[in-house]
Amino acid sequence: MSALLEVENLETFYSQSQVLFGVNLRVEEGQVATLLGRNGMGKTTTVRSILGLTPARKGRIRLAGRFIEALAPEQIAALGVAIVPEGRQIFPNLTVEENLVAFAANRNQSPNPWTLARVWELFPRLEERRNNLGSQLSGGEQQMLAIGRALMTNPRLLILDEATEGLAPLLREEIWRVLRLLKESGQTILVIDKYLERLLALADQHTILEKGRVVWQGDSTSLKARPEVWKQYLSV
Template sequence: MTALLEIAGLQAGYGTSQVLFGMQLTMRPGEVATLLGRNGMGKSTLLRCLCGWLQPTGGRIRFAGQDITGWPADRIARLGLALVPEGRQVFPNLSVREHLDAFVANRSGAREPWTTARVFELFPRLAERAGHSGQQLSGGEQQMLAIGRALVTNPRLLVLDEATEGLAPLVREEIWRCLDLLRGAGQTILVVDKYVQRLIRLADHHTLVERGRVAWAGPSAALAAEPALWQKHLGV
């Protein structure tokens, strides 16, 4: 199967500080993959390159059959990449419904596209809060809204940066439930998070990042069999 995403030899940094040193990542359509590592290891820098917010200094990024290295963020988004950003970044003065309606598109050509109504079915709590502004929502509700906002673009690739950071356990489980459903529907997903045991159940493939390099990569079964890796690279 042709890869949906291929990151090869990626190098990047800020000014004279190099952060990424030849990063590699490949994803096939319908796959769920993770980026794991301690803070400051380069995960966010890789995502910034992928989304077009930071220009790589070396290597290549191919997405949906095109070399997108150096493309601007809006062009990459229109090709079908959607990010659920760290910190949610919802608009404080837009209502839940306005958030969703403003981003509706079908960038993947889905036969049964995500709509505002479908997001409300996925997250009934958002339906209950449809008229509330972003600033009136709890952290968990804002994360649901950020996921729904990405979904209504019908992306080829859904990227979640710190997917459940700062959320209460019950809300966190609701986010995992959502991602399980999306995986079952064939959505390609790249997740950055720290809950390794839950990610092993969700994802197909994992990449451990250490100081801007791939320290280990492999399937869930292999990661589950080597808990020493978690302590070494994640401190868990």
């Protein structure tokens, strides 16, 4: 496999406070990878640095071999990076269909791009509510819309930050189902989530952060065999 995303020795600050200390991360083309760790350990800051929202002060970030750490967020998005952000951040005054169409772009030049029809197939509930405003959707429906919106950009790399947070169990299962389908289709995904058992079944590689530093990296088989790592770095 070739690396789609490579993060090397990343150091990121908020004002004078350093948050990331030499973070390394690698996501292969077609892989599902995770960023794990307790709250406040630097996961979202790592994602913000990848997206150019909180630029790294040191380190390199490559996307498909191209250095992107000095690019603006809109340039990084145009190269094929899409985020399903924590809190969803859909447009409440646009309909479901308008939220999706507003982001339509085949940035990956895919021969089989994501369209409204494909999103409706993935999330039939959204098609039923295509004329509803974003503000009229449940939390789970808003999360489906946030994922569909990101897919409409046809991303090379899809990042999900706490995509199942706060959802009812049935809706959470729906999100895991969709992530499995996306993996089977070859979509490269970076996931931040707390449901370790689900992530062990889904993901290929895992990176654990503790106080802005990488403390463990490996595949699902290795992580399953290290329950002491779970207890030390992931238990609340």
